[in-house]
Amino acid sequence: MQSIFPQGFSALVVGATGAIGGAWVRHLQQDPACSEVVGVARATGGGFDLEDESSIERLGRALADRGPFHLIIDATGALTIAGRGPEKSLAMLDGEALRRSFAVNTIGPALLLRSLAPLLAKGDAVYAKLSARVGSISDNRRGGWYGYRASKAAMNMVLQTAAIELQRRNPRVRVVALQPGTVRSRLSQPFARGVEHLLEPEESVAGLMQALGALPSKSGAHFIDYQGQEIPW
Numbered sequence: 130m131q132s133i134f135p136q137g138f139s140a141l142v143v144g145a146t147g148a149i150g151g152a153w154v155r156h157l158q159q160d161p162a163c164s165e166v167v168g169v170a171r172a173t174g175g176g177f178d179l180e181d182e183s184s185i186e187r188l189g190r191a192l193a194d195r196g197p198f199h200l201i202i203d204a205t206g207a208l209t210i211a212g213r214g215p216e217k218s219l220a221m222l223d224g225e226a227l228r229r230s231f232a233v234n235t236i237g238p239a240l241l242l243r244s245l246a247p248l249l250a251k252g253d254a255v256y257a258k259l260s261a262r263v264g265s266i267s268d269n270r271r272g273g274w275y276g277y278r279a280s281k282a283a284m285n286m287v288l289q290t291a292a293i294e295l296q297r298r299n300p301r302v303r304v305v306a307l308q309p310g311t312v313r314s315r316l317s318q319p320f321a322r323g324v325e326h327l328l329e330p331e332e333s334v335a336g337l338m339q340a341l342g343a344l345p346s347k348s349g350a351h352f353i354d355y356q357g358q359e360i361p362w
Contacts, residue, residue: 132342133253133303137164138199141192141248143177143241146170149259149309150204152330156338157200167195179205179237180229189244196248200341203241203258207233208277215274227276234280239287246295253301255341260285260306260352267361285352285362292350301346308354309333328355 140157144150145168157166169188171177177188208215210233213226238258249256263274264281285306292304310328333355340357352360 132162133255133344134162134199134342135253136162138162139164139195139197139250140166140200140202141195141198141245142166142168142202142204143245144170144202144204144206144259146172147204148330149312149333150202152334153202153204156331156334160338167192167198177241179241180232182240185237185240185244188241189248192245192248197250197254198248199250199254201245201249201256203238203245203256205233205238205241206259206281215277217273219275222275227279230276230280231283234277235283235287238284242287242291246291249295249299249302251299253303253346254299255303255305255344256291256295257303257305257307257337257341258284258288260288260308262308262354262360264306265352265360265362285350289350289362293348296348303341303344303346304350305341305344306350306352306360307337308352308360309337310355 140163142150142153145154154166154168157163169177177184210226210229213223216222242256246256261281262268263278264285266282269278288304288306295302295304310333312328312330312333336355340353340355343357344351352362354360
């Protein structure tokens, strides 16, 4: 199947030093169809802070001359923040922890989308954000993980809303929420016990890239896993 990405396409990976972000950079560097991959992270490539709006605006301006990009991957986000993991009950809810979860998983990525969407190439292009299956409201059957679930569900709504707007100007842009699977990383290590298939980052990214390359254009955003299967919102 022919990929939607043209020969010589350019890519941007935000969060390029994380387990999945780093795997994205390596995968794209080895892709003969990709002519350039730009990787940025909090400590490199100009730097940014998801809790600092001005730094995100500076990042967008710094990257303006590097675009346009056919593929933008936002691999940012956090499950454990300031040493606090996901809540298992209502009694564990903490206002400051909830605020920071939304800051890192929703507000910061939404501002990244605002700054980076203008750098997307015309025609077939993809803006993809790492999400999580636990952000699916209709798939929530186990409860718990209040802040992480809610912040990911909120970001999914941002992506759906942005897709509608961006497609008014470019009907062939795809906006995608990505479920990478449970990937071997520092983020997943405390929660990986009992996982039937713990993915290596490279395996997850290879599946996601294949899925993105075959993704049809449609009205609104996609929510898919690393095998290309649609996830209910």
